[in-house]
Amino acid sequence: MGRHREFDPDEALNIALQVFRRKGYEGTSISDLTDAMRITRPSLYAAFGNKEDLFRKTLDLYERHHLCFAHEALKAPAAREAVERLLRGYVNVVTDPANPPGCLSVNGAVACGESTEPIRETIIARRMVNEKNLCARLEKARSEGDFPENESPADWARYVMSVALGMAVKAASGASRDELYRVVDFAMRSWPSLRRDM
Template identity: 80%
Template structure:
């Protein structure tokens, strides 16, 4: 069966997540990762493939461990509550005191070299999934009479996602949790009254 791995792969992945979240995909070197994880380069490549593979695995872990609130938020009884829970939950993730500020999905890559385009596109694709999930929830709400018929679910989803992305950049720039909740307050003021 061979020699056993001397490090905890799951723990190492959590550390990689922290490094990528702070420095972005291109801003993180393999040496940054191995130093933080306390393992050697061959161990990293043996356990996680190449840099792209590792980043995608950290993305999966991030969604599973930090963005899991979104799934529950969408199940709130009303659309308004679902949107508000999404925004509030995201603010708390963006300003988690135990992690670098901001969002892995935004800090990871906004603009990058041609070599990293696949990662940038992966992040865009995942954001589209999230926006579509919200849009579907709002379409259901409109069918149920929970959202006025003249409100466009696609427009609403795009707006909420835009607010989220803006708060993510703001968080990465040093905005406090309290400040971002104030932004969420203002965002909710757009919600239709009665």
């Protein structure tokens, strides 16, 4: 029988997520990870693969545990409510005092250079899934008369996601939850009125 691992892989993965979230992908070294996870390099490679493999696993964990609110937010009965819930949910995640401020995908991709282009592309592709999901929700709202016919769901999805990503950058720079809630309030003032179509 093989020797049992001396660490909890789930706990180690969560620790790695926190390190990546704090330092970004490129700013995190293997030593940073092994020190924080309290494991050896061979143990890290055996359990998670290389640094890129480990980061992809932390992205999966982040989406399951921290961004799961997005799916529920889009189920709100009205499109405006769905978007507001989505933005407030992002604020809650990026300002959660139990975790480093900001967003794993934003912190992870901002400083990526040419050598880490595959990671950057992975992050962008995952963001696009979220944007497409929001666009689909707004298209549905428009077909139901809950979103103006003369407005573009794609443009609004792009705008909302840009606000969300911008708030993540602000949170990483020290913005408080209350400050970002006010950003959400301000952004929602521009929500289009259905009266435009009447």
